[in-house]
Amino acid sequence: MSELRDIAARLVGVAEADGADDAIAEATDSRTHLVRFSNNEIDAVNSWTESRVQMFVAIGKRTLASDLRDMDNLDSLVRELVANARRAPENKGYGGIASGRFRYRLGKADRAIVNIKDPSKHVHDAISAAQSEGAENVGGTLFIRHTRTGIASSGGALASDESADAELSVRAFSQPEASGQTVSCTPRLSKLDASRAGARAGELSSKAKDPVQGEQGKFDIIIEPLFLGSLIHSTTRMMSAMYVDIGRSMYAKKIGKQVASKEVTIIDDPTIPSTSQRAFDHEGVPTRKNVIVKDGVLKSYLHGTSTAKKFKTKSTANAGMFIPTLFSIPTEPMAFHPVVKPGDWKTDELVADTKRGLYLNNTWYTRYQDDSTGEFSTIPRDAILRIEDGEIVGAVKNIRVSDNMLNLWKSVDAVSKSAQEVFWWDEASPPSTLPTLRIREMNVTRSS
């Protein structure tokens, strides 16, 4: 594992020798195994290996980053990068990189995941369990990932990290318009519960049978962790200082203000065991637990060194990637593992305590009219169950939650005791640990 750290350190040395004032090298080696299944059978297996170094250099305020993938010629590529940085225009907002003597908690990958030969058994278990609960048609994905990382910087960062995780997603249909979706995401193979995930997806699909057209109006909604994961995706993005800075955040000028009900505490905690546990951010700063919203009050934005300097505060160790992923901005500070603090309600108590509401399994396409105001809508998918007088009395379909995201968070009045790690596709992402919430009086709309 120290091999990647040594490569990173060597490349930082090469950059400095060629005149770079600041340099960060993050070397990654990953192996991914993917089993895709649909219609109750495995339809494709993919595997890929990826070795790369994300390299950042600065000469004064002249900065340049590159995704180096030719692993046999790294030194010469770094020299070329530094030479190009010398000719680059100045980045006047550049605030330097983190420096200091850092101490890291080292990650340890579950060898059972690293050494797994054929994960298809878990897929078959999930399919069988879903079918046993009434599902007719089951599909999904199982990812097995093993990632090793080494980082070094001219600011003193020097560390290795390793992670392995299994992520199972199961969607079960009992009828063409009656489905349930669940996930089981874990850094420990022994905790991967494919049967339970499959059974729950199957159970939800059975409960969702014979859905009728949903009605418009105000409803209390109870949202499962998977649904909440999609909301957390956009909510935590808007807590990034970068998004505040460019006018794409409903949290601008709201530090110290009530942005959610008192029931809500949101933490970013990449230090707990999870599929997104990590030892350092993309500048090499040791990650830590950050309370972003405490009892409904916004405490902090997510920062890297440059945004912290601009906002006259300190980095929260959330520096983003120099080479952005899909739909992201270079270096945007990002949440690594959001956690919504559990409450004291049992899930069935939430239902029993709701007079007129909807129990929502999952959602997608949460989209905003204007990020700065929070007007949005999202489309519940999978089981949408109608609650009357504390009982689930049937299933509905074809509805949309159309409201304001600040209002949604302020309308949370009950939080479950239990919480679950969720990570699904580009929706419930990044991986997060979340409870079930009840939200009062949400506006529900439908097509006319």
Place this chain on the structure above:
Amino acid sequence: MSCGHLLDEMMMRPRVAQMIDEDIALRTLGEAESKGSMLLAEVRLERRDMRQLTVKEGQVSSIITSRDAGMNVRIALPSGVGFASSNRMSKSEGSKLVQAAYRQAKNGKRKTPVMLSPEPVVKTSWEVYQKRKTADMSIDDKLAYMRELDKAVAKTGVKVQGRLFELKDYEIDSYFANSEGSRIASFLPRITLESSNLVMSGGETAQSIRQWGSSGGWERTQEWALHEVLPQELRMLKRQIEKGKGIKPGQYDLVCGPEVAGIAAHESCGHPMEADRILGREMSQAGRSFISPDMLGKKIGSEYATVIDDPTVSGSYGYYAYDQEGVKARPRHLYKNGIINEFFHNRETASRMGVQSNGSSRSEFYLREPIVRMGNTFVAPGDFEDDEIFGDVKDGILMHSFTEWNIDDKRYNQKYVSREAYFIKDGEIAGPAKKCVLEITTPGFWGAIDAVSKKLEFTAAECGKGDPIQSMAVNTGGPMVRLRKVMLK
């Protein structure tokens, strides 16, 4: 951009062979073939050079350059499909990928045996021509362009937060070989610009997040005319804030501008017509479709509802000449005069439905498996002049562009909220309308069309599908379309 073919852009191109060592592909393919009887083996080698410049408020925010290269092997056996990929490109890496892909395919245990449509063997090379190569341009030239753009925005006097512009250009060199004898070399350069601006006036805001994209060289940026288009957009949003009036919910005649027609074409025609989705392969991520195989030939809209996907549109962001299974790209008439006419197919889905592939297999890059994707999806132009479209609208709305939008995973219930909209009174535009909401079913949208204008316009977009999600360069587009008596909120 014209809706035609690009014979001018397809030419033999010896450069590809110089960039990529074909021998690696052929040796790897040979090794795959030596495994014994199989339905198909494919090998793809790819190189990609990319440059990205981000400018915020006229200042450099980030500069990124990258060179990427790698390869993949896909093997299809009756028992399953295996796909293995790596960001290394060598004969020894190819050998490892063959072992992995073969093992995965063999262990597939499909109850429904894999079948592939028979397709012609193709030996060719193609490229998209760049009049001015983006790779040869200096960062200073690109920065000067971006700063001029920022100045043009600043000069409007409109109060704007953000002023974030991201310019990205890249070239993809690729070599494809399969066990049936196809050999295809290609060179595809693309350029794209995204902008993010928040217009503020009197305590209110309006957001503009836009993208432009083309295949080709720097010359395409001139066609975008952003130094005019962006200031117009920001002035328009200021007017929408200051002069816009809310509408009274009710039934209206609605004219959708090209951007709105385009997103509807992509989301409520293109996606539900993807055969892998129809067959359930995307069921746990991008979802299924309200359309079933037996709905071919069934009515979905009015006689004016014709939607085409054409990857061969010259200069388009979603351009390709051959798909990633080596099948020649061609226009697909998805909805034709209101009838469900043709699904998007790769070789496997085509075989399942007893037809030929129509060249819809694409992947974001070499590490990802190709899946069924769109190219450039648009509402076909009609016979109406723009003013005729408004002519006999007594009380209506023009929704020129959209902000919030979404659609359910079966692609049946969609919502578009206007970014730019106007009242229409007695056939004339009568002032800005604020945040009009169209929430409508797919047959409701396509069935309400009674007029389509002549002028076709395109918008660039990144379409997400697959797991891991693959971003795909596409165009959406259309002329203006008129919908009669739809509910607006």
